[in-house]
Amino acid sequence: MFxxxxxxxxxxxxEEGMTETCLLSLHNLIQTxxxxxxxxxxxxxxxxxxxxxxxTENYYVxxxxxxxxxxxxxxxxxxxxxALLSKHRIETEEILIPTKLLNRLNNSSLNDQDIDFIYxxxxxRPIRLHDYIxxxxxxxxxxxxxxxxxxxxxxxxxxxxxxxxxxxLFKQDPDSALTKAYKRLEDIIRTRTGIREHSTKLFAQVFQxxxxxxxxxxxxxxxxxxxxxxxxxAYMAFRNARAHREKDENLIHQYREFLLINELYLLEAExxxxxxx
Numbered sequence: 001m002f003x004x005x006x007x008x009x010x011x012x013x014x015e016e017g018m019t020e021t022c023l024l025s026l027h028n029l030i031q032t033x034x035x036x037x038x039x040x041x042x043x044x045x046x047x048x049x050x051x052x053x054x055x056t057e058n059y060y061v062x063x064x065x066x067x068x069x070x071x072x073x074x075x076x077x078x079x080x081x082x083a084l085l086s087k088h089r090i091e092t093e094e095i096l097i098p099t100k101l102l103n104r105l106n107n108s109s110l111n112d113q114d115i116d117f118i119y120x121x122x123x124x125r126p127i128r129l130h131d132y133i134x135x136x137x138x139x140x141x142x143x144x145x146x147x148x149x150x151x152x153x154x155x156x157x158x159x160x161x162x163x164x165x166x167x168x169l170f171k172q173d174p175d176s177a178l179t180k181a182y183k184r185l186e187d188i189i190r191t192r193t194g195i196r197e198h199s200t201k202l203f204a205q206v207f208q209x210x211x212x213x214x215x216x217x218x219x220x221x222x223x224x225x226x227x228x229x230x231x232x233x234a235y236m237a238f239r240n241a242r243a244h245r246e247k248d249e250n251l252i253h254q255y256r257e258f259l260l261i262n263e264l265y266l267l268e269a270e271x272x273x274x275x276x277x
Contacts, residue, residue: 019077022065027149079136095121160265174254
């Protein structure tokens with residue numbers, strides 16, 4: 001295939017010398033691109049950058065916000081970045097590059113010849129990546145557990161269309177989005193079944209007993225009972241508290257709750273009407 005001067009697509013992320021922005025960019029890249037499987041650590045003296053490639057030959061460059069050879073945020077950030085790649089099973093190797101090439105990388109001006117040059121370089125052997133991690137093992141372990149660098153985002157691909165507008169509202173007003181989601185689900189079920197009850201009483205009449213109206217086409221009755229319990233349990237544990245008092249909560253809890261109510265919408269959509277005998 002004929003290649004122009006800039007045939008390769010390269011996205012530049014992070015800021016030179018800014019470890020935090022580079023870590024945030026790497027976490028965001030990994031969370032939003034599931035097809036990353038290989039990374040190169042680009043080393044120029046004590047400065048480090050990364051380049052990753054996806055399955056469609058797009059390249060992602062993390063600028064040189066990482067350093068090594070002393071105790072500080074730059075080396076600590078490099079240790080965290082390498083541990084993150086290992087955690088996500090992204091194979092990582094290291095090469096040496098000239099300072100001029102690193103400068104072009106930081107200036108977002110790599111050309112096709114630069115990319116080819118990078119991938120033609122000899123991999124450093126023996127592998128010394130763990131040497132960058134070892135001095136900061138405690139900090140790396142704490143960072144891995146905290147997940148503080150991962151961006152908080154709702155997975156729009158699995159959000160029920162009937163609350164997609166509320167998923168967008170969630171960014172500005174999580175409490176309002178959640179409250180409306182609970183009310184809307186009850187309205188949907190009341191409209192579908194003609195039952196005028198509210199909250200758990202509504203679900204009991206719709207899903208339980210001899211006069212139940214909705215069920216699921218699953219082979220095990222225990223599965224049906226479990227799904228019913230999800231409706232009643234979610235409303236008892238979360239909706240009622242939200243409706244009757246101001247909750248002391250953090251944003252992560254609100255994200256979890258929105259995904260829970262979304263699951264109820266998806267289950268309602270899968271429910272089938274019980275044929276009258």
